[in-house]
Amino acid sequence: MASWRFGDLPHKLLATCRFGAGSTAELQVLDLSPGGCMVHRKRCNAEQGARVLVKLPGLGFQPANVAWVEDENAGIAFDQPLHEAVLAHLWQSLASAKAA
Numbered sequence: 864m865a866s867w868r869f870g871d872l873p874h875k876l877l878a879t880c881r882f883g884a885g886s887t888a889e890l891q892v893l894d895l896s897p898g899g900c901m902v903h904r905k906r907c908n909a910e911q912g913a914r915v916l917v918k919l920p921g922l923g924f925q926p927a928n929v930a931w932v933e934d935e936n937a938g939i940a941f942d943q944p945l946h947e948a949v950l951a952h953l954w955q956s957l958a959s960a961k962a963a
Contacts, residue, residue, distance in 0.1 A: 876957060878902060879918040880939075882909065892919070893936065895953075897944040899927065904937040915939060919953065 876892040878900065890902040900917070902909075909915070909929045916924040917939055930940040 876920070879924075880907065880909070881916040881918075881924065882907075883914040895919075895950060897941075897947060897950060899930065899938060899940040901936055901938050903935055904932070905935045907937075909937045917941070921953065921956065922949065 876895075877889045878892050879887060880890050880902070881887045886907075888904075888907040890904060890907060892900050892902055894901040900919075909932060911929050911932050913929045915927050915929060917927050918924045922945075925945070926942040927939045928942075929937050931938040
């Protein structure tokens, strides 16, 4: 299973996260795989077990839950895994933006 780390890109990948309580936050994605992502949660009070809708650039909202929280990071598990081709396209789009 592939995993993409975004630290080498000049711009941040942000995910829009909508939590069950109605709050919304733009969180930096640190790691992404078909099963979920790791986000920097400094501007958000996400707690383990919380339900969340995650929107990545170019995709619709993905139902998910906060699987773990450690310091300022959180792991989010998607209810349905993303297709590898979708992640590859997202990565290529970000790499193209980096080259431009």
